[in-house]
Amino acid sequence: MKEFFGISYELLIIFAFNFLLIFILLIMTLSNRAKVKKLKARYEKFMSGLSDRNIEQLIDEYMDRVIYVNDKNKDIEMQINRIERNLIHCIQKIGVVRFNAFDDVGSDLSFSVALLDCNDNGIVLSGLYARDSSATYAKPVVNGSSTYPLSAEEIQAIDIARKTYREYPYTKNK
Numbered sequence: 001m002k003e004f005f006g007i008s009y010e011l012l013i014i015f016a017f018n019f020l021l022i023f024i025l026l027i028m029t030l031s032n033r034a035k036v037k038k039l040k041a042r043y044e045k046f047m048s049g050l051s052d053r054n055i056e057q058l059i060d061e062y063m064d065r066v067i068y069v070n071d072k073n074k075d076i077e078m079q080i081n082r083i084e085r086n087l088i089h090c091i092q093k094i095g096v097v098r099f100n101a102f103d104d105v106g107s108d109l110s111f112s113v114a115l116l117d118c119n120d121n122g123i124v125l126s127g128l129y130a131r132d133s134s135a136t137y138a139k140p141v142v143n144g145s146s147t148y149p150l151s152a153e154e155i156q157a158i159d160i161a162r163k164t165y166r167e168y169p170y171t172k173n174k
Contacts, residue, residue: 088118095160097153101128114157120144124154 002009093116101110109129116122124146126137139148144158 089121090117091115091122092118093120093122093161093164095157095162095164097157097160099153102130104131110153112151112153112157114141114154114161116141116144116158116161120158120162124150124157126151126154 004012093114095114095116097112098108099110099112100106100108110127112124112126114122114124120141120143122141124139124141126139128135128137139146139150139154141158144162146154150158
């Protein structure tokens, strides 16, 4: 049998193998310690402020909160839907035209204003200014037209209101 410094090769191989196993176990132990440290930090963060309460109580409390928030969100959604339905009937489109109604008056003091909702329903107001008098007229508008005769300026105000309108998500017909 061969020997190395008075120790047999078989015994040296066993020592080397044991040393290798000890080294691998040391690395695994260090790795496990790091994982346990991370896990303990996560546990401490999760359990902070829960001195005598158990997880079941905590989950029950959070489930009650989730149910409350869910119910509140449903109420808010219903409120938003009601507001959106009402918003369709609010004035959303405005058109203004200023003009001279009479030749002897300057500065475009007469006007026509169209006030329309999402469905082009509303009114058109016209104010005619003369040197010695002024008059104001209101005409109903349904679907962009009126049963009363409209002047060119009133038609122009309605067209401006309809063209300058941008549709937003909350104004769509439902």
